[in-house]
Amino acid sequence: xxxxxxxxxxxxxxxxxxxxxxxxxxxxxxxxxxxxxxxxxxxxxxxxxxxxxxxxxxxxxxxxxxxxxxxxxxxxxxxxxxxxxxxxxxxxxxxxxxxxxxxxxxxxxxxxxxxxxxxxxxxxxxxxxxxxxxxxxxxxxxxxxxxxxxxxxxxxxxxxxxxxxxxxxxxxxxxxxxxxxxxxxxxxxxxxxxxxxxxxxxxxxxxxxxxxxxxxxxx
Amino acid sequence: xxxxxxxxxxxxxxxxxxxxxxxxxxxxxxxxxxxxxxxxxxxxxxxxxxxxxxxxxxxxxxxxxxxxxxxxxxxxxxxxxxxxxxxxxxxxxxxxxxxxxxxxxxxxxxxxxxxxxxxxxxxxxxxxxxxxxxxxxxxxxxxxxxxxxxxxxxxxxxxxxxxxxxxxxxxxxxxxxxxxxxxxxxxxxxxxxxxxxxxxxxxxxxxxxxxxxxxxxxxxxxxxxxxxxxxxxxxxxxxxxxx
Numbered sequence: 441x442x443x444x445x446x447x448x449x450x451x452x453x454x455x456x457x458x459x460x461x462x463x464x465x466x467x468x469x470x471x472x473x474x475x476x477x478x479x480x481x482x483x484x485x486x487x488x489x490x491x492x493x494x495x496x497x498x499x500x501x502x503x504x505x506x507x508x509x510x511x512x513x514x515x516x517x518x519x520x521x522x523x524x525x526x527x528x529x530x531x532x533x534x535x536x537x538x539x540x541x542x543x544x545x546x547x548x549x550x551x552x553x554x555x556x557x558x559x560x561x562x563x564x565x566x567x568x569x570x571x572x573x574x575x576x577x578x579x580x581x582x583x584x585x586x587x588x589x590x591x592x593x594x595x596x597x598x599x600x601x602x603x604x605x606x607x608x609x610x611x612x613x614x615x616x617x618x619x620x621x622x623x624x625x626x627x628x629x630x631x632x633x634x635x636x637x638x639x640x641x642x643x644x645x646x647x648x649x650x651x652x653x654x655x656x657x658x659x
Numbered sequence: 660x661x662x663x664x665x666x667x668x669x670x671x672x673x674x675x676x677x678x679x680x681x682x683x684x685x686x687x688x689x690x691x692x693x694x695x696x697x698x699x700x701x702x703x704x705x706x707x708x709x710x711x712x713x714x715x716x717x718x719x720x721x722x723x724x725x726x727x728x729x730x731x732x733x734x735x736x737x738x739x740x741x742x743x744x745x746x747x748x749x750x751x752x753x754x755x756x757x758x759x760x761x762x763x764x765x766x767x768x769x770x771x772x773x774x775x776x777x778x779x780x781x782x783x784x785x786x787x788x789x790x791x792x793x794x795x796x797x798x799x800x801x802x803x804x805x806x807x808x809x810x811x812x813x814x815x816x817x818x819x820x821x822x823x824x825x826x827x828x829x830x831x832x833x834x835x836x837x838x839x840x841x842x843x844x845x846x847x848x849x850x851x852x853x854x855x856x857x858x859x860x861x862x863x864x865x866x867x868x869x870x871x872x873x874x875x876x877x878x879x880x881x882x883x884x885x886x887x888x889x890x891x892x893x894x895x896x897x898x899x900x901x902x
Contacts, residue, residue: 570764
């Protein structure tokens with residue numbers, strides 16, 4: 441029976457699977473974007489010469505890095521409605537959870553990236569009269585992001601895999617969609633093989649991209 | 660143009676980098692600051708545009724106090740060009756973009772004006788054909804000439820040079836010094852931290868000698884090279900001129 445696999449259920453359910461895939465991509469994309477924006481902001485706070493701001497940002501980072509992601513997802517899903525007094529959708533609560541969580545990791549990556557830019561670059565930018573904000577935007581951050589692109593992409597790969605955790609709040613991502621098909625049609629082996637191949641392919645290609653970028657930046 | 664009065668600076672509590680430094684640079688004057696390494700000369704020049712804050716004393720540039728709280732330092736800096744030992748060109752921008760950045764962001768020039776100005780300055784420092792290259796594609800001497808052009812693009816009233824040739828291979832020093840000599844002869848107010856005594860002799864109006872954070876000697880260059888009054892300056896000169 442193990443060798444009697446029937447993969448025809450994949451094309452037969454391609455709409456459902458594709459919907460799930462879109463959800464996975466949408467969550468990954470929005471969480472990366474939001475995480476990088478919030479992470480950059482946190483990184484700038486952490487390097488600010490104002491102790492209070494540094495402490496706030498570092499408390500944030502330490503807090504979120506000390507919690508399992510799944511707990512953050514649960515929290516936002518179950519607690520936020522209690523606080524705001526009305527239900528928030530699964531999608532928005534999960535998205536906010538990912539952004540808050542990822543930002544803690546991104547901010548550390550971005551901070552390291554900023555520190556990798558020679559201090560003389562900021563001095564030179566300030567010397568021509570740019571404000572601190574202009575100097576960061578035009579001179580320091582572009583160099584920092586270039587240096588950290590590979591590691592940001594690595595973090596994105598982890599996030600892409602982590603989005604599968606949304607099954608806990610009943611959101612239909614790629615994995616959940618595949619599971620629905622698998623259970624309904626009793627094709628567990630085929631579907632989970634297919635899911636594994638899909639995740640592996642995306643992550644493997646992205647990892648190759650990371651290696652390519654690392655080589656490119658090193659030269 | 661540049662006035663420094665009793666400037667003091669400490670690193671931490673114990674290291675007194677600048678001790679009661681008083682110095683003035685008149686409009687059109689060229690001042691060379693020299694001294695052994697660790698004497699505080701680079702720190703001194705960086706206090707002029709506020710890149711290094713000071714603990715006490717007063718610094719004014721064209722009548723504007725650098726140290727006063729209400730001063731818009733960014734505005735003052737835009738009027739003082741600065742050239743660094745390690746060039747500090749922006750590696751993610753090509754040469755022209757490097758020279759355009761400040762013009763567009765700070766002076767509010769439009770892209771076309773900034774481009775025209777950048778190309779004219781590149782031509783002036785002899786690098787017109789390299790306009791579209793990136794800093795990493797240029798030699799050290801060429802990069803430093805671009806850095807000078809970047810400073811000049813802001814039409815500064817004074818230029819600061821912090822050891823502009825120290826990071827250069829010997830054969831590239833002259834191409835940078837030539838640009839600086841030309842600038843001096845055109846009447847630019849310049850403060851130059853350097854060990855290039857040939858340059859000092861040729862164009863400096865005054866030479867300032869620093870040691871251990873103090874201005875030990877401040878003399879017209881003829882006098883300085885003729886008969887430095889302080890023992891420490893004599894010793895320094897005999898060391899760097901003996902070869």
